[in-house]
Structure formats: C-alpha cells, structure tokens
Amino acid sequence: MTAPFRYPRFFVTSPSPCPYLPGRQERKVFTELSGPHAGELNDALGRIGFRRSQGVAYRPSCAGCSACVSVRVVTDAFRANATQRKLLRRNQDLHVTACRPWATEEQFALLRRYLADRHPGGGMAGMDEDDYSDMIEHSPVNSVIVEYREPDVDGGPGRLVGACLTDRQADGLSMIYSFYDPTHADRPGLGNLIILDHILRARAAGLSYVYLGYWVKGSPKMAYKTRYRPMEMLTPMGWRQMPAENPTEADAPLRAVA
Structure with missing residues (x-):
C-alpha cells in the first residue's frame, strides 16, 4: 500500500x-x-x-x-535578431558549464559586485555567504548552477563572469536567479547572453520553454524580458502569446555560445 x-x-x-x-x-x-x-x-x-x-x-x-x-520563451520558435546574433558571436569564446548547485567564494564575490552595481539597497543587498549558500544549495528539485568563464592564457576556463541558478522542469528550464560582472567593459550584455544560452540549452534538451519569472508592465527593471519573442504570458485563460509591440529585426537561427 x-x-x-x-x-x-x-x-x-x-x-x-x-x-x-x-x-x-x-x-x-x-x-x-x-x-x-x-x-x-x-x-x-x-x-x-x-x-x-x-x-x-x-x-x-x-x-x-x-x-x-508570468512569462516564458517558446524555444523552438525563437529566432535571434541581429543584435542577439552579434552578442553570441562576441562571446563565443566563453566556457559554459552546468555545475552541481554548490556555492563558491568566487560566485559570491561576483554576486556582491553585481548587487552593488545593479541593485544597491535592494532586498538582497545584505546577503552574506551563508545566505548565498542557502539560496544555491537548498534545492529540493533538479537544479544546476550554470557558470560562464572567460578563457585563461592557455585557452581553458578562467575568470568567472556570469552565473545562473537554474531548475530543470518537465517542460522547460526555469531561471531562478542570474548574476554577472556588470562593469566588464569588453563584455556588455552578459545578462542577455545568459538568457540566450538558456534558450539554446532548453532547445537542445528537447524542452519547450525557458521560464523568466515575472514581467511587470511599466517597470524598467523588467523591460528586458520582452526582448525574446515569441513569448507567452500567463493570463486568466491560460498561457497566451504576448502581442508584438514593434517590428523586429531580421530573424536568423540561434547558434550556441560555445
């Protein structure tokens, strides 16, 4: 029984x-x-x-x-625009690895730099190393932390420039929290790159969606989430495609970061 x-x-x-x-x-x-x-x-x-x-x-x-x-990207239908293709080409040298969800000092140092630049005084500003470890390691579901590293002098994985705590769900990847080096002059757009890479990962795994959390119309902090079309939004009638706002640039297939 x-x-x-x-x-x-x-x-x-x-x-x-x-x-x-x-x-x-x-x-x-x-x-x-x-x-x-x-x-x-x-x-x-x-x-x-x-x-x-x-x-x-x-x-x-x-x-x-x-x-x-709630919004999610439809992975099979997504096509990168010219700006997104350029971003992928510029960062194709990065080493991208899905690691077990284990917190490291290097990750925490990167998070602190990210919060200080992008979210000073926000709800996570007072997070210490123990809080960070809890966020990364206390997962009752199938989770990974995806690391983005620049190549070292020998071409192997070097300095950490981005990371994302990600859940694998039955129908997609859920991006729980991402952070990156916000002051890296040679690599602008790392936050957008992390989303593009997750779309690639989901598509390669045969998953239909990348869940981006909540979009708030009128909030500048959330405006970036509408750059990845087609996108679905959760309505009282279920998931529906988000209406297009402006004509997009010419579409092209999305290619892997590395």
Whole structure:
C-alpha cells in the first residue's frame, strides 16, 4: 500500500512595499516544496505561475493588483535578431558549464559586485555567504548552477563572469536567479547572453520553454524580458502569446555560445 498523496498547504504573507511599482503593496501566496514529490509539485506549480526560492514555491497574490505576469520563451520558435546574433558571436569564446548547485567564494564575490552595481539597497543587498549558500544549495528539485568563464592564457576556463541558478522542469528550464560582472567593459550584455544560452540549452534538451519569472508592465527593471519573442504570458485563460509591440529585426537561427 502506498501513502496517500498529501495536497500542499498554502499560506499568504503580510503586505510589504512593492519592489517594482512605487506606492503599491505586494503579497505572496506560498507553499513548501519537500518530500519525494517536490519536483512534480514544482513542475505543476510552475505551469500556473509559481516560482521557486529554496524550498518554497510562491506567486504574487496582491490585493487589487495583477501587474506581475508570468512569462516564458517558446524555444523552438525563437529566432535571434541581429543584435542577439552579434552578442553570441562576441562571446563565443566563453566556457559554459552546468555545475552541481554548490556555492563558491568566487560566485559570491561576483554576486556582491553585481548587487552593488545593479541593485544597491535592494532586498538582497545584505546577503552574506551563508545566505548565498542557502539560496544555491537548498534545492529540493533538479537544479544546476550554470557558470560562464572567460578563457585563461592557455585557452581553458578562467575568470568567472556570469552565473545562473537554474531548475530543470518537465517542460522547460526555469531561471531562478542570474548574476554577472556588470562593469566588464569588453563584455556588455552578459545578462542577455545568459538568457540566450538558456534558450539554446532548453532547445537542445528537447524542452519547450525557458521560464523568466515575472514581467511587470511599466517597470524598467523588467523591460528586458520582452526582448525574446515569441513569448507567452500567463493570463486568466491560460498561457497566451504576448502581442508584438514593434517590428523586429531580421530573424536568423540561434547558434550556441560555445
């Protein structure tokens, strides 16, 4: 006899200031991811707009506001535009490796530089090494940390310039958190490169989507997520293709970083 399936219990956080839209309050609904079925639960919740943070799956549940919209890139249909193709060519010398989710001092130092430049005073600004280790290593699902390294003098993997904590779900890759060297004068656009590389990885693995989390219309912090078309957005009627805003540059097949 097998144990009966235990339905998850959901909880709601207290309201707090919204980090994306000034003057608004955010609230989240969440549940624990644990036990032998954590991966299956995470997959199911991911398809209805939840995100993972360590052993918790959450989604916005804000009173009177639905600005946060789950978005995902359709990998098979995606075609790189001219700017994205140039970015891939410029960084084709990088060594890209999917590693087990183990925190390192080098990763944490890169994260600190990223936060200081891009998100000073943000919610993660006070993160210490133990907090970072918890974020990377405490995963109840199939996770990796993808590292992006410049070649050393012998052509092998050298300095770390980017990283992304990534979950492998049944239908796609979920980019949990990415960070990179924001002041590298010779490699602008590393954040965009990491997304392009994940689209390649998902396509090569036969996965249909790359989940980018939440897009918030009117938030400059989230505008970059709409650069990867076709993109689907989660609506009350299910996943629907995001309407095109402007004509795009000529499309071309997407090629691997390295």
